Amino acid sequence: MSELRVDGVSMHFGGITALDGLSFTIGSGQICGLIGPNGAGKTTLFNCVSRIYQPSAGSICLDGEELLDVPAHRIAGHGVARTFQNLGLFPSLTFLENTMAGAHARGRGGYLGSILRIGQARAERELRAEAFELLEVLGLADLAFLPAAHQSFGTLKRLELARALAARPRLLLLDEPAGGLTHSEVDELSSTIRRVRDEFGLTILLVEHHMAMVMGISDIVVAMNFGEKIAEGTPAEVRSDPAVVSAYLGAPAA
Amino acid sequence: MALPITVHEGTMPHRGIRLGRVALVVAVVLALPYVVAPYRLDQVTGALILAIAAVGLNLLSGFGGQISLGHAAFFGFGAYTTGILVTDHGWYPPVAFVLGMLVCFVVGVLVGVPALRLRGMYLALVTLAVGVIFPSLVRRFDSLTGGSAGLFGISFDAPDHAYFAGRAGQILWLYYVAVVALAVSCLLVWNIMRGRTGRAIVALRDNEPAAIVMGVDRTVVRTVLFGISAAIAGLAGGLFAVDTGILTPDSFSLLFTIYLLVAMVLGGRASFWGPIIGGFVIYYLPLWTGELTDGPAAGVLFGILIIVMVFTLREGVVGGLGRLGARVLVVEPRRPTPRFDLSEAPPVSADQGIEPAACQPRQETAAGAPLAD
Numbered sequence: 001m002s003e004l005r006v007d008g009v010s011m012h013f014g015g016i017t018a019l020d021g022l023s024f025t026i027g028s029g030q031i032c033g034l035i036g037p038n039g040a041g042k043t044t045l046f047n048c049v050s051r052i053y054q055p056s057a058g059s060i061c062l063d064g065e066e067l068l069d070v071p072a073h074r075i076a077g078h079g080v081a082r083t084f085q086n087l088g089l090f091p092s093l094t095f096l097e098n099t100m101a102g103a104h105a106r107g108r109g110g111y112l113g114s115i116l117r118i119g120q121a122r123a124e125r126e127l128r129a130e131a132f133e134l135l136e137v138l139g140l141a142d143l144a145f146l147p148a149a150h151q152s153f154g155t156l157k158r159l160e161l162a163r164a165l166a167a168r169p170r171l172l173l174l175d176e177p178a179g180g181l182t183h184s185e186v187d188e189l190s191s192t193i194r195r196v197r198d199e200f201g202l203t204i205l206l207v208e209h210h211m212a213m214v215m216g217i218s219d220i221v222v223a224m225n226f227g228e229k230i231a232e233g234t235p236a237e238v239r240s241d242p243a244v245v246s247a248y249l250g251a252p253a254a
Numbered sequence: 255m256a257l258p259i260t261v262h263e264g265t266m267p268h269r270g271i272r273l274g275r276v277a278l279v280v281a282v283v284l285a286l287p288y289v290v291a292p293y294r295l296d297q298v299t300g301a302l303i304l305a306i307a308a309v310g311l312n313l314l315s316g317f318g319g320q321i322s323l324g325h326a327a328f329f330g331f332g333a334y335t336t337g338i339l340v341t342d343h344g345w346y347p348p349v350a351f352v353l354g355m356l357v358c359f360v361v362g363v364l365v366g367v368p369a370l371r372l373r374g375m376y377l378a379l380v381t382l383a384v385g386v387i388f389p390s391l392v393r394r395f396d397s398l399t400g401g402s403a404g405l406f407g408i409s410f411d412a413p414d415h416a417y418f419a420g421r422a423g424q425i426l427w428l429y430y431v432a433v434v435a436l437a438v439s440c441l442l443v444w445n446i447m448r449g450r451t452g453r454a455i456v457a458l459r460d461n462e463p464a465a466i467v468m469g470v471d472r473t474v475v476r477t478v479l480f481g482i483s484a485a486i487a488g489l490a491g492g493l494f495a496v497d498t499g500i501l502t503p504d505s506f507s508l509l510f511t512i513y514l515l516v517a518m519v520l521g522g523r524a525s526f527w528g529p530i531i532g533g534f535v536i537y538y539l540p541l542w543t544g545e546l547t548d549g550p551a552a553g554v555l556f557g558i559l560i561i562v563m564v565f566t567l568r569e570g571v572v573g574g575l576g577r578l579g580a581r582v583l584v585v586e587p588r589r590p591t592p593r594f595d596l597s598e599a600p601p602v603s604a605d606q607g608i609e610p611a612a613c614q615p616r617q618e619t620a621a622g623a624p625l626a627d
Contacts (some may be wrong), residue, residue: 033505050467052463073466073470074469075467076467076469077469081467083490084463084464088461088464089460089461089464090456090460090461090464090465091460092456094455097453098371100453101453101454101457101468102468104454104465105468105469106449106468107450108275109451109473110451110478111446111450111478111482114450114452115442115445115446117449119269120449120450121451124449125590129591132589139588144587144589145587159560163468167468192600220411226307
């Protein structure tokens with residue numbers, strides 16, 4: 001149902017071309033891993049989809065809706081949620097409050113509603129219950145009332161996932177989810193990502209350096225180099241693609 | 255009995271403790287006029303006014319994380335708006351307070367716009383400029399403000415009732431007015447902070463990019479926050495005008511803003527009671543040091559006491575009290591009750607128990623299996 005279509009996306013920084021006519025499609029419910037050597041343009045593309053950058057040309061559509069027309073603070077309302085490489089959490093809020101904050105785009109009532117307390121209590125109660133259930137799903141319920149700090153990186157990564165899921169996204173963007181995790185934490189996160197994809201019917205795009213993880217969880221892999229797509233296909237296909245091998249290891253001697 | 259005592263949120267003991275706390279505050283507020291001499295009560299009113307301004311600053315700087323060195327100007331805008339309307343136009347003071355708050359809200363939003371792009375030192379400088387300009391503005395438009403000579407004769411006369419008779423009655427009246435104003439300010443801050451908007455404010459302070467991605471409209475949240483903070487400072491200014499009766503530009507110098515910042519930090523930033531306690535500390539501390547010694551020594555003692563307090567109470571008075579309180583009483587938060595909504599999809603699997611409402615139909619893809627295009 002939720003299909004992400006990246007079509008001819010180019011991005012120039014001054015004279016440098018970071019992305020050059022990049023196109024690929026992630027089918028509904030697929031996990032797509034974006035790989036490539038440093039400077040290949042993975043993060044640039046990621047930032048275009050999550051609306052931090054505005055590409056010079058091209059189109060990025062989610063279910064036929066142009067995301068490039070949506071400002072950054074509205075993408076959550078358009079079904080896109082993301083996590084951050086260095087944790088996008090709010091340390092002075094509790095686990096539960098962090099998760100509730102993730103649902104911000106779905107809520108209503110600004111300052112006036114808050115001050116006059118119009119229809120807030122009921123919505124807050126329901127959101128609390130829903131956020132708590134999300135924490136239960138991710139095995140974080142016992143930490144619900146603790147601040148989102150002083151916990152292991154893996155735990156906080158899971159909380160970030162809960163926070164992203166609270167927005168009820170159709171497309172989930174994961175920025176280097178394995179970064180900074182121990183070996184066992186990576187395995188655990190991989191299975192969690194797959195599980196939430198199945199349970200919540202998500203389409204997932206992830207940028208990741210951890211090859212074992214990408215190859216393990218992705219349905220399709222897009223390999224990039226110098227801002228261009230050099231390969232696309234199943235993990236097995238991409239792994240054996242000569243262009244990918246040469247991008248990572250250098251061209252074989254003639 | 256072993257300490258700490260654990261109380262569960264929402265149970266009778268917990269409600270009793272909360273009710274008891276409210277009752278204690280109300281009792282102290284009502285009993286105070288009968289316990290202290292009128293001139294002492296007048297001092298309490300002064301401290302309450304400082305506390306209101308600190309509550310306003312705390313909303314912006316404590317909860318919102320944006321520093322302001324210009325709050326003396328908002329305090330001044332409120333004071334002069336009230337002063338001019340009451341003396342020159344004969345307005346009823348509470349109406350003038352409200353208009354003063356509106357003026358401050360508008361000025362605050364205008365200052366808040368550049369504040370969107372600036373932070374830290376740079377924001378401090380912009381707000382500092384506002385604070386520095388204000389006394390000069392007062393002197394420049396002296397036909398309106400009375401300039402350096404001052405604006406005189408601002409008063410808010412007590413209603414014609416035996417309870418408020420005489421000079422002591424007038425002091426009592428202003429005390430109650432200040433109490434109501436502080437209560438209104440606190441209710442404003444409390445309501446903003448405890449819901450969706452409050453989470454957005456703290457989220458922006460803690461991690462701005464993440465907050466924006468979650469749908470927080472930074473422009474609206476930050477500018478309106480600035481405006482409301484300024485409006486509360488303006489309310490304090492209006493009270494200051496009717497309490498002192500005289501306004502001169504020197505009352506609204508940079509030093510006043512510094513006092514507010516010290517009050518906020520001493521009391522405990524980003525807490526509800528912090529700025530109130532801080533307001534009282536910063537009002538009474540110079541009075542006490544002035545009684546103990548005189549001349550420059552009093553100022554030195556005042557400064558030393560502040561340094562000692564900041565070092566011993568890193569999270570302010572409220573933070574210190576909170577840690578002390580946690581040894582005696584722990585409130586166990588209540589887990590939200592699961593929703594039993596029949597319209598929602600049944601649980602995915604037995605071990606999951608409850609499925610979140612966000613669930614969409616399950617995908618047919620086998621986990622990990624590659625999907626052919």
